[in-house]
Amino acid sequence: MSENRLEDLRDGDTSIEVSRILLHSPDITLKGKNQNYFQKALCKNIKHRLSNAGFKWDIVASRGRVCVNTAGQAKQDIRHALSVLQELAGVSSLAAACYLRPAEILTEAGEMHWQALEDVMVGLARHYYLENASFAVRVNRTDKMLPAKSNEMGQRLGEIIRQRTAWDRVDLKHADQTFYIDGYPDGLYCYGKKLKGLGGLPVGTGGRVLSLLSGGIDSPVASALMATRGCDVDLFHMSASHVRDTDVNTSVIARLARRISRYTQHSRLFIAPYTYFDLALSGERSGYELVLFRRFLMRTAETLAQRIHAQALVNGDSLGQVASQTLENLVSSSRAIEMPILSPLIGTNKDDIIRSARQMGTYPISIEPYKDCCALIAHSPKTRSRHEHLMELEDRLLPDYAQIIENTLEDMICLEFDCGEMVGKG
Numbered sequence: 001m002s003e004n005r006l007e008d009l010r011d012g013d014t015s016i017e018v019s020r021i022l023l024h025s026p027d028i029t030l031k032g033k034n035q036n037y038f039q040k041a042l043c044k045n046i047k048h049r050l051s052n053a054g055f056k057w058d059i060v061a062s063r064g065r066v067c068v069n070t071a072g073q074a075k076q077d078i079r080h081a082l083s084v085l086q087e088l089a090g091v092s093s094l095a096a097a098c099y100l101r102p103a104e105i106l107t108e109a110g111e112m113h114w115q116a117l118e119d120v121m122v123g124l125a126r127h128y129y130l131e132n133a134s135f136a137v138r139v140n141r142t143d144k145m146l147p148a149k150s151n152e153m154g155q156r157l158g159e160i161i162r163q164r165t166a167w168d169r170v171d172l173k174h175a176d177q178t179f180y181i182d183g184y185p186d187g188l189y190c191y192g193k194k195l196k197g198l199g200g201l202p203v204g205t206g207g208r209v210l211s212l213l214s215g216g217i218d219s220p221v222a223s224a225l226m227a228t229r230g231c232d233v234d235l236f237h238m239s240a241s242h243v244r245d246t247d248v249n250t251s252v253i254a255r256l257a258r259r260i261s262r263y264t265q266h267s268r269l270f271i272a273p274y275t276y277f278d279l280a281l282s283g284e285r286s287g288y289e290l291v292l293f294r295r296f297l298m299r300t301a302e303t304l305a306q307r308i309h310a311q312a313l314v315n316g317d318s319l320g321q322v323a324s325q326t327l328e329n330l331v332s333s334s335r336a337i338e339m340p341i342l343s344p345l346i347g348t349n350k351d352d353i354i355r356s357a358r359q360m361g362t363y364p365i366s367i368e369p370y371k372d373c374c375a376l377i378a379h380s381p382k383t384r385s386r387h388e389h390l391m392e393l394e395d396r397l398l399p400d401y402a403q404i405i406e407n408t409l410e411d412m413i414c415l416e417f418d419c420g421e422m423v424g425k426g
Helices: 026-030 032-052 075-085 114-127 150-164 218-228 252-264 275-281 289-307 327-334 350-360 373-377 387-397 401-410
Strands: 020-024 059-062 065-069 093-100 134-141 177-184 187-191 208-212 232-239 266-273 312-314 413-418 421-425
Touching: 020 075, 020 187, 026 032, 032 059, 032 065, 032 075, 075 093, 093 114, 114 150, 114 177, 114 187, 134 150, 150 177, 208 218, 208 289, 218 232, 218 252, 218 312, 218 350, 232 252, 232 289, 252 266, 252 350, 252 413, 252 421, 266 289, 266 401, 275 289, 275 401, 289 312, 289 327, 289 387, 289 401, 327 387
Parallel strands: 134 177, 208 232, 208 312, 232 266
Antiparallel strands: 020 065, 020 093, 059 065, 093 187, 177 187, 266 413, 413 421
């Protein structure tokens, strides 16, 4: 069974009661004294994402984990909540769990009350039964005050599953199905599927960046990766023409931004025309037009980034992938500005980038026909350039450089996205 199947919570199935969503965030536990800051940011993001999906559920946070109370909620709602929380940066794994309070698993004398736990595990085993498959029970006993040790609990519950269900074969190394028990001071969490999350750090803990968004495959992946490092991510696109408000909502760029915002939580998309640069440069052809445009793009983005208080630019460059991404041209582009440029894909193979784009859901949009500025300019571009030579060309061909940037930004429009939906236009 797939690690990420959500269909396992079947409507009408009363064999188990899912009363908690358990989210793990191990990266937060590495943060030392400021761990509480990251924990609060994660809780804020979880509440926002659930609220955006229409759920006002209670959450409780502890070291490296967050619990969402889903007692009495419909299973289709829990499935939907799991799917949106899988897109949340800072969550490494999550599970729909059966929850047992300490009073349900301990007697007044502090001994294990096995019956309640055994019944829950038997219910899980019946729910996830696979014919001719093997199983294992994994116990993570964070609360060392429990009177039973992890190995003892695993062995006993594994034997109970064999006695009371059709499961027969135990395989502790390569089980087809694993049943999990996490023991914390507030109780036991029992589940049969652990879903994979984005991992990383909560959005809002890593500063603000402005990501350069093209209509291609790479830059959406780079933007989402920066969200997993805790960054607030805004997006900047330079359009080959002046954007008409009537068609921008359905454009490739707006749809990419909408999808990216499912991972960034909240992003603004700034779209500016490149026509002022194109008009200023028309006439003489030197072969350096592409790298000159990239330098103009960087400078315009830097000006915008300073105005929105972003601390760095982000792009989807992968070294050597195309003519503009040779080392010489990357150096020439970066030297045009003082602001740091972050390139999270710089050493990533194209196949791996495509795989990430498919997982994100941006790939089908990115391969739609779309003419971005680089595609229009790239006619036999030079693969080697020098910053000093490009400065001479700019002084001669673009004497009103600052004014071109200002005109470009004056014609810029802004779209605002929240959790996959457009919420504003300015």
